[in-house]
Amino acid sequence: MTGLPLFVLLMVLTALTVFTDLLDEQLVPGVNLAILLAYVVFFAPVVAAHVYVSRMRALDELAQQAMDEATSPAGGRA
Amino acid sequence: MNATVVGFFVVTVAATLVITFVASRRNVSVASHYVADGQLTGWQNGLAIAGDYISGATLLGTIGGIALLGFDGFFFGLGSPVAIALVLIVMAEPLRRLGRFTISDVVTRRFDKTEVRVLASLNVVSITMVYMVAQFVGAGAIVSLLLGIPFTVAAIIIGVLMLVYTTFGGMLGATWIQILQMALLAVGFVVLLGLTLAKFDFNPLATAADAVDVYGAGVLTSQSTGGTAGFSTLSLQFGIVLGFLAMPHVMIRFFTVPDTRTARSSAVTATWAFALFYAALPIVAYAAVVLVGRESITDADPGGNLTVLLLSRLLGGDVFLAFMAAVALVTIMASLSGMCITAAGAFGHDLYTHVLKKGRATDRQQHNAARLATVGFALVALAISLAAQSFNVAFLSTLAFAVAASANLPTLVFSLFWRGFRLSGAVVGMSVGLVVSVALVLTSPTVMGDGAWFPLTNPSIISVPVGFLATWLGSYLRPATGEEESAAETVTVSAQLDLPETGAAG
Numbered sequence: 001m002t003g004l005p006l007f008v009l010l011m012v013l014t015a016l017t018v019f020t021d022l023l024d025e026q027l028v029p030g031v032n033l034a035i036l037l038a039y040v041v042f043f044a045p046v047v048a049a050h051v052y053v054s055r056m057r058a059l060d061e062l063a064q065q066a067m068d069e070a071t072s073p074a075g076g077r078a
Numbered sequence: 079m080n081a082t083v084v085g086f087f088v089v090t091v092a093a094t095l096v097i098t099f100v101a102s103r104r105n106v107s108v109a110s111h112y113v114a115d116g117q118l119t120g121w122q123n124g125l126a127i128a129g130d131y132i133s134g135a136t137l138l139g140t141i142g143g144i145a146l147l148g149f150d151g152f153f154f155g156l157g158s159p160v161a162i163a164l165v166l167i168v169m170a171e172p173l174r175r176l177g178r179f180t181i182s183d184v185v186t187r188r189f190d191k192t193e194v195r196v197l198a199s200l201n202v203v204s205i206t207m208v209y210m211v212a213q214f215v216g217a218g219a220i221v222s223l224l225l226g227i228p229f230t231v232a233a234i235i236i237g238v239l240m241l242v243y244t245t246f247g248g249m250l251g252a253t254w255i256q257i258l259q260m261a262l263l264a265v266g267f268v269v270l271l272g273l274t275l276a277k278f279d280f281n282p283l284a285t286a287a288d289a290v291d292v293y294g295a296g297v298l299t300s301q302s303t304g305g306t307a308g309f310s311t312l313s314l315q316f317g318i319v320l321g322f323l324a325m326p327h328v329m330i331r332f333f334t335v336p337d338t339r340t341a342r343s344s345a346v347t348a349t350w351a352f353a354l355f356y357a358a359l360p361i362v363a364y365a366a367v368v369l370v371g372r373e374s375i376t377d378a379d380p381g382g383n384l385t386v387l388l389l390s391r392l393l394g395g396d397v398f399l400a401f402m403a404a405v406a407l408v409t410i411m412a413s414l415s416g417m418c419i420t421a422a423g424a425f426g427h428d429l430y431t432h433v434l435k436k437g438r439a440t441d442r443q444q445h446n447a448a449r450l451a452t453v454g455f456a457l458v459a460l461a462i463s464l465a466a467q468s469f470n471v472a473f474l475s476t477l478a479f480a481v482a483a484s485a486n487l488p489t490l491v492f493s494l495f496w497r498g499f500r501l502s503g504a505v506v507g508m509s510v511g512l513v514v515s516v517a518l519v520l521t522s523p524t525v526m527g528d529g530a531w532f533p534l535t536n537p538s539i540i541s542v543p544v545g546f547l548a549t550w551l552g553s554y555l556r557p558a559t560g561e562e563e564s565a566a567e568t569v570t571v572s573a574q575l576d577l578p579e580t581g582a583a584g
Contacts, residue, residue: 003167014315018308030287042357045163049349
């Protein structure tokens, strides 16, 4: 479930931003922790999407191999 | 009226009409009208998903929001990349496996009952129509500002163009207009970012740093802190992410691809488009704060909707302003077209074909019904928008997302993943989710002002859990029939696996 941590991160970032001033201090001029984390939230879904797709592709290949083995004459006899 | 802006507008509209004409020659069946024959590629569908969601209000409003409200403006964009990743992981493949034309097709795979199809399609029609009217009124106001014409004329122009695109081009035409939108948006943003960064020594951090120098550190922080304002923002994020997972015009895009692999790749393309788009917005918004100034932004439009266009004119002159205005216009029309086809599908496919004709309509009859429904919805949306132009319709977007998340999402999720889900749960959940979300929005400060009965401006943090709870509890109201248990077994397995017999429904 690579999606759930993203949702939790978003809600935690929102909660910390609106209920505390922990993320307000500037790390460098023009960037506070809230904005830094916002950029993590913008791009973390891209990473999660690629991880998910590569995992599913591997599963597809395994399933295809199993199907090929089961339907081949040798596999059927085995 | 700026002649250059009008010139670019005419050229852009001409390009979209050519696309519609070409698409209309392939719009020959009900499948081509609703889902482009299910033959789109991953990148085409991914860009169209992004084009569906990145509306005129998103493009112009989010930049204006960051420019005027600081970090509060980020909240309009933060949820969207997360939401599309969740769509990929949770919804894309099961929807592709079980749906054919509409969301109701998915739910009725589990409960093949007329009342479920009627309730699900009425939910889709309500959500889409409410969202369309919100976008329509916003779009009319923006086009009116851009072209210097009255709202009524602007709304009629948008309505007629949307009607032509969707009636003749169908889903294929709408998709290619959305692809054109994303291509123009990409070109416009790359140029705008280049021109902007050239003013800041190609240091993206300098835009916000300079904004802090001019307006103080408050431009980087939220102003909606503590108490009900804080909970309203939390609820907004909750509603954006979970509402997106059940927004019908986004979900039906997964019926336009041939298989689950393409559904996945289209969601990945959309995730990239969202991430790059939303990441660019703060740079542009903070540059506008510094170069244009908050006073000039609010002078042009108190809501900040013209921020990106003011910056474009400052950096690139009238020609670049006209180009970006054309981008905004095609963005507005592309997203409205996708919504119109979705609403028409719920009426034409679900209510006409399956309820009125009991599933016995010919393809030609269904195609005619689809086109008539498209014309009907375009005209109804136009009429409501013209009537609502003097009202504050800001609450309508909130309402659409809240109803989608509270009434549709529990039924969709439980249909796909929970064997214990029952017909009684679907009916109770959809009804309770709809009633609670509508009631909380209507009694919120957005509608009632200071004396509101419900304190939060967004109801999702309450209405979504209530919707899920009602759906869960409703499933225990009566024991399952043998038919329900058999469908539960088949659908929950079919949602997860590419079985040969699950290619199409409805």
